[in-house]
Amino acid sequence: MYWIEHRKNWSPFDELRSLQREVNRLFDGAETAAAISRYPAVNIWGNNEKVVVTAELPGVDPNDLEINVVNNQLTIQGERKGDKPADEAVCHRAERGTGKFVRTIRLPYPVESDQVEATYKQGMLTINLPRQEATKPQRIEIKAA
Amino acid sequence: MKEKEKQLPEKMREGQTPRAEFVPQVDIYEMKEAILIYCDLPGVSQDQLEITLEQQELTIRGEQQMQQFEELDNMKSEYATGLFRRSFKVPQAIDDANIKARLNNGVLELTLAKAKEALPKKITVQAA
Numbered sequence: 597m598y599w600i601e602h603r604k605n606w607s608p609f610d611e612l613r614s615l616q617r618e619v620n621r622l623f624d625g626a627e628t629a630a631a632i633s634r635y636p637a638v639n640i641w642g643n644n645e646k647v648v649v650t651a652e653l654p655g656v657d658p659n660d661l662e663i664n665v666v667n668n669q670l671t672i673q674g675e676r677k678g679d680k681p682a683d684e685a686v687c688h689r690a691e692r693g694t695g696k697f698v699r700t701i702r703l704p705y706p707v708e709s710d711q712v713e714a715t716y717k718q719g720m721l722t723i724n725l726p727r728q729e730a731t732k733p734q735r736i737e738i739k740a741a
Numbered sequence: 742m743k744e745k746e747k748q749l750p751e752k753m754r755e756g757q758t759p760r761a762e763f764v765p766q767v768d769i770y771e772m773k774e775a776i777l778i779y780c781d782l783p784g785v786s787q788d789q790l791e792i793t794l795e796q797q798e799l800t801i802r803g804e805q806q807m808q809q810f811e812e813l814d815n816m817k818s819e820y821a822t823g824l825f826r827r828s829f830k831v832p833q834a835i836d837d838a839n840i841k842a843r844l845n846n847g848v849l850e851l852t853l854a855k856a857k858e859a860l861p862k863k864i865t866v867q868a869a
Contacts, residue, residue: 637820641813648810652783652820654847679848681770681777691766692781704816719783719847722808 635697636672636721644733647703647725654719655679655692661716663723665709670725673698705731763825765801774860776831776853783847784808784822792842792851794835801849802826834859 636651649670653661661674678694680687707725714723768779780801782790790803805822834856841852 634819638817639808639815639820640817641810642816643813646813647816648813650808652847654781654783655779656846679768679779679850682772685770685772685777688769688771690768692768692779716846718786718844719781720808 634699635693636699638699638701640701642704645727647705647707647727649701649721649723649725651721651723652719653716653721656716656719658716661714661721663712663714665707665712665725667706668703670701670703670707670723671698672701672721672723762802763805763821763823765825765827767827769829774855776833776835776855778829778849778851778853780827780849780851781847782825782844782849785825785844785847785849787844790844790849792840792849794831794837794840797831797835798828799831799851799853800826800828801851 636653638649638651641648641650651672653674653676656674656676660677661672664671664673673696675696676694678692703725706728708728711726712723714721716722766781770777770779778799782803782805785803785805789806790801793800802825804824807822831853836854836856839854841850841854843850
């Protein structure tokens with residue numbers, strides 16, 4: 597943290613700006629701030645051969661989901677529509693968000709985009725991504741001289 | 742407001758104690774003859790879910806199981822799974838025998854039909 601002594605031309609706006617910077621810095625990378633902008637929430641599993649991404653996506657029509665893979669970038673996008681039963685229904689509580697979403701996830705290595713498989717069951721999206729053959733680690737034999 | 746207060750400490754705890762209870766998100770709609778509740782329950786199967794109505798208190802509870810992958814390491818965890826519970830006071834008289842529950846794409850849809858006594862009655866004004 598830097599304190600710059602500039603008492604000569606003090607301005608309340610400078611103070612506000614520095615406060616804003618401080619607050620931004622506090623939230624930058626903090627879990628709370630990140631969680632808001634990250635929908636859907638994903639869990640990632642993997643080893644040297646493949647990666648599995650699971651996402652919580654309740655109430656999404658699988659036809660409204662679009663999954664794209666380019667090298668090591670996975671993009672999940674779609675729309676969650678509201679389920680208001682009828683126009684005359686009175687809403688008492690609306691906690692479940694609706695709308696369009698896009699999320700791009702960087703994978704640890706490039707994957708075979710034509711072998712990616714995605715399943716949607718009970719509101720859970722599971723994506724299977726096998727690693728690109730060419731990027732798999734190669735064992736190098738040491739020849740005796 | 743009361744719900745909010747309940748939610749907060751649970752959210753804070755969920756990272757540390759895996760047995761903390763989650764509070765699933767709901768939408769509640771009221772229609773003329775019924776109350777509709779939608780509840781987000783991704784990855785919860787029918788047999789891991791319990792719905793009870795006791796003295797006008799409706800409770801949804803159960804457990805969401807974590808998907809397991811053999812031979813794979815966990816690289817990133819943005820969501821946790823475990824027990825969940827949510828209760829509501831249902832103010833109107835509900836026809837106990839007429840509660841419908843349906844799980845569809847990870848969303849629980851509860852239809853609570855209002856009891857006959859609770860249905861609105863139209864009163865006609867008689868001309869003198």
